Amino acid sequence: MSKVTPSLLVRDDRTKRRNAAERRFRFYGLGAIGIAALALVVLLTTVVSSGVGAFRQTYVTLEIALPEDKLDKTGTRDPDLMARVTTFGYAPLLRAALIRQLAELGITTDLSDKHIGEMISKEAVATVRNHVLANPELVGTTLTIDVLTEGRVDGYFKGRVTMESAALDGNTSPEALEIAQRLADLGVIKTRFNWRFLTAPDASDQRPEAAGLGVAILGSLYMMLVVLVLALPLGVAASIYLEEFAPKNRLSDFIEVNISNLAAVPSIVFGILGLAIFINFGGLRQSSPLVGGLVLTLMTLPTIIISTRAALKSVPPSIRDAALGVGASKVQSVFHHVLPLAAPGILTGTIIGLAQALGETAPLLLIGMVAFVREYPAPYSETAGLFGEAATALPVQVFNWTQRADPGFAERASGAIITLLVFLAIMNIAAVLLRRRFERRW
Amino acid sequence: MKDIQVIESTQTTTRQKISAKNVKVSYGETIAIKDVSVEIAPNTVTAFIGPSGCGKSTFLRCLNRMNDTIDICSVTGDIRLDGENIYDRNVDPVQLRAKVGMVFQKPNPFPKSIFDNVAYGPKIHGLARNKSEMADIVENALRKAALWNEVKDRLENAGTGLSGGQQQRLCIARAIATSPEVLLMDEPCSALDPIATAQIEELIDDLRQNYCVVIVTHSMQQAARVSQKTAFFHLGSLVEYGDTDQIFTAPVDPRTESYITGRIG
Numbered sequence: 001m002s003k004v005t006p007s008l009l010v011r012d013d014r015t016k017r018r019n020a021a022e023r024r025f026r027f028y029g030l031g032a033i034g035i036a037a038l039a040l041v042v043l044l045t046t047v048v049s050s051g052v053g054a055f056r057q058t059y060v061t062l063e064i065a066l067p068e069d070k071l072d073k074t075g076t077r078d079p080d081l082m083a084r085v086t087t088f089g090y091a092p093l094l095r096a097a098l099i100r101q102l103a104e105l106g107i108t109t110d111l112s113d114k115h116i117g118e119m120i121s122k123e124a125v126a127t128v129r130n131h132v133l134a135n136p137e138l139v140g141t142t143l144t145i146d147v148l149t150e151g152r153v154d155g156y157f158k159g160r161v162t163m164e165s166a167a168l169d170g171n172t173s174p175e176a177l178e179i180a181q182r183l184a185d186l187g188v189i190k191t192r193f194n195w196r197f198l199t200a201p202d203a204s205d206q207r208p209e210a211a212g213l214g215v216a217i218l219g220s221l222y223m224m225l226v227v228l229v230l231a232l233p234l235g236v237a238a239s240i241y242l243e244e245f246a247p248k249n250r251l252s253d254f255i256e257v258n259i260s261n262l263a264a265v266p267s268i269v270f271g272i273l274g275l276a277i278f279i280n281f282g283g284l285r286q287s288s289p290l291v292g293g294l295v296l297t298l299m300t301l302p303t304i305i306i307s308t309r310a311a312l313k314s315v316p317p318s319i320r321d322a323a324l325g326v327g328a329s330k331v332q333s334v335f336h337h338v339l340p341l342a343a344p345g346i347l348t349g350t351i352i353g354l355a356q357a358l359g360e361t362a363p364l365l366l367i368g369m370v371a372f373v374r375e376y377p378a379p380y381s382e383t384a385g386l387f388g389e390a391a392t393a394l395p396v397q398v399f400n401w402t403q404r405a406d407p408g409f410a411e412r413a414s415g416a417i418i419t420l421l422v423f424l425a426i427m428n429i430a431a432v433l434l435r436r437r438f439e440r441r442w
Numbered sequence: 443m444k445d446i447q448v449i450e451s452t453q454t455t456t457r458q459k460i461s462a463k464n465v466k467v468s469y470g471e472t473i474a475i476k477d478v479s480v481e482i483a484p485n486t487v488t489a490f491i492g493p494s495g496c497g498k499s500t501f502l503r504c505l506n507r508m509n510d511t512i513d514i515c516s517v518t519g520d521i522r523l524d525g526e527n528i529y530d531r532n533v534d535p536v537q538l539r540a541k542v543g544m545v546f547q548k549p550n551p552f553p554k555s556i557f558d559n560v561a562y563g564p565k566i567h568g569l570a571r572n573k574s575e576m577a578d579i580v581e582n583a584l585r586k587a588a589l590w591n592e593v594k595d596r597l598e599n600a601g602t603g604l605s606g607g608q609q610q611r612l613c614i615a616r617a618i619a620t621s622p623e624v625l626l627m628d629e630p631c632s633a634l635d636p637i638a639t640a641q642i643e644e645l646i647d648d649l650r651q652n653y654c655v656v657i658v659t660h661s662m663q664q665a666a667r668v669s670q671k672t673a674f675f676h677l678g679s680l681v682e683y684g685d686t687d688q689i690f691t692a693p694v695d696p697r698t699e700s701y702i703t704g705r706i707g
């Protein structure tokens with residue numbers, strides 16, 4: 001027997017080489033996934049570790065005496081007259097309250113009164129004033145209220161500011177932080193969850209502790225509504241027409257190529273377009289969510305059209321034949337059979353488009369949404385119309401805060417990024433769930 | 443106006459149901475059908491036979507203008523249904539397809555329930571006034587397609603969950619539920635077992651009472667069993683057309699003879 005058939009129990013060289021190639025490929029694949037996952041983990045940990053502080057905030061409980069001779073000279077308790085006393089009239093009251101409380105608690109310090117007063121946020125004065133104007137009957141009594149501490153004190157309790165850094169910082173001092181620590185030990189200063197970060201409007205450069213995302217979230221929400229209401233029907237209608245009805249000729253090829261090109265246009269170009277068309281030519285208001293929404297609609301349309309067309313294409317043509325074969329019209333075949341089958345793909349595309357729009361910054365900068373806005377924008381107003389009141393947007397707020405000097409804003413910016421990421425994650429999860437829910441097999 | 447047309451068309455049914463003259467079909471540059479003329483009689487089963495790729499499906503799809511859906515496909519010539527040119531500018535293909543139903547080569551049920559599959563045609567044509575009428579139509583169609591006994595307990599299940607042969611019968615039920623005048627069947631039995639095939643052939647024979655049936659088949663025996671007329675296509679032309687008996691016993695053209703005896707194809 002010279003020729004033996006090879007045994008199945010022994011691998012021949014070819015098989016060995018093939019298996020080795022397969023192992024190598026798997027290893028490369030795993031490596032790629034590992035690198036991607038590592039990058040994601042690093043990104044998330046940096047953002048979360050620097051931004052999580054924004055969701056906690058330090059408050060001091062003050063017992064503020066509200067003397068009538070300072071706050072309501074007329075004694076009428078008329079808020080309009082009381083409003084003549086500005087925040088400058090209130091600031092000494094807050095400082096006095098803290099100094100008195102320190103004395104009562106037996107905390108002695110060589111810190112000047114002025115510096116003690118600076119431990120309280122400038123925002124706190126406005127908070128107290130507004131509270132008193134809303135409740136005039138408080139005048140003459142002692143008000144116990146939790147107010148914001150100054151940003152450095154807040155930073156100390158979050159580990160952002162240390163005794164060493166405070167020694168080098170002109171805006172605070174180790175003595176002030178020691179007092180803060182004593183007050184915290186006694187329960188007068190507390191750190192708790194910061195709802196205001198999600199609800200409050202932006203604050204000026206000196207008070208990062210008061211800055212919140214309220215206006216930005218509203219602005220982003222309004223813009224998403226505009227985008228959804230405009231881009232979804234427009235995009236789906238355009239895709240259905242192009243995919244199902246348009247004759248295949250030079251013109252439709254040209255349109256097709258240009259839609260793909262449009263998807264690749266840098267977003268800032270859409271901002272320039274929006275500025276030129278909607279604001280300068282159309283006369284719409286700067287900084288308004290309406291203009292922002294229109295610009296983002298233009299930007300999102302190609303994404304929605306491309307994904308909708310892909311979804312429509314993936315519906316087997318035999319379904320269309322079947323519908324036409326029993327005498328359905330073209331429109332009936334599309335709306336009764338093709339569109340329901342394409343719905344999951346359309347939904348995913350739309351949500352991905354919306355998510356993209358939610359994170360878009362550059363075009364919004366150009367149409368003035370980077371403005372400092374403290375008023376909550378109403379969805380509708382007589383003067384500004386629908387979504388016409390000035391607002392900002394989440395990513396723009398991030399950009400805005402990273403530009404500011406006070407390190408407190410760096411923390412806020414990271415917090416805003418976390419918020420943005422949470423919204424994006426919610427949208428993507430919704431896309432996956434909706435897809436699962438509506439997916440049908442054929 | 444309508445009445446006159448109806449009278450006209452009833453008069454013409456005594457002649458041919460479909461008459462096609464000098465039909466040419468091309469897909470872009472490729473010519474699929476060259477100059478085919480056929481007269482299809484009412485209340486008969488006409489079989490189209492021929493080797494794969496000779497244009498049977500293409501020609502069949504001309505008869506209900508399904509080729510309109512293929513952009514590159516162009517049809518010239520004259521095809522008349524009851525004397526009316528179906529490629530006339532005033533003809534709405536949707537109306538035509540309600541009269542000329544079709545069963546496709548590959549089963550293509552809608553991804554909906556079995557009931558909805560069959561009910562779809564009657565629904566869009568408004569053939570049922572209420573639910574029970576619709577249920578009757580669906581049951582009738584499923585019975586005729588020899589599927590009722592297998593699915594009567596699961597009408598709400600997905601049509602796509604049936605076996606290939608059952609799906610094909612579902613498609614037949616769907617096509618006859620709209621009571622077309624002409625039924626075009628493109629290899630309706632290619633996915634069926636002998637028992638279901640026999641049932642479908644029986645159905646085709648029944649349908650002949652009321653409808654005109656055109657069937658494409660690769661099975662000589664089937665053509666011989668169910669049809670009264672047979673057309674043999676080869677490379678895009680109609681080689682021979684005549685009574686089924688004559689085609690199978692005394693073919694005139696040598697190509698027909700070689701095909702039915704198994705030498706080409």
Ligand SMILES: Nc1ncnc2c1ncn2[C@@H]1O[C@H](COP(=O)(O)OP(=O)(O)OP(=O)(O)O)[C@@H](O)[C@H]1O
Nearest residue numbers: 469472474493494495496497498499500501512547
């Ligand atoms: N959609 C299409 N686009 C381009 N060419 C086509 C198309 N459909 C069919 N053809 C061509 O037309 C010719 C006839 O095809 P057809 O489907 O009519 O053949 P057939 O006789 O039905 O074959 P079979 O018995 O295999 O179903 C073939 O050469 C085919 O390549």
Ligand SMILES: [Mg+2]
Nearest residue numbers: 498499547628
């Ligand atoms: Mg065919």
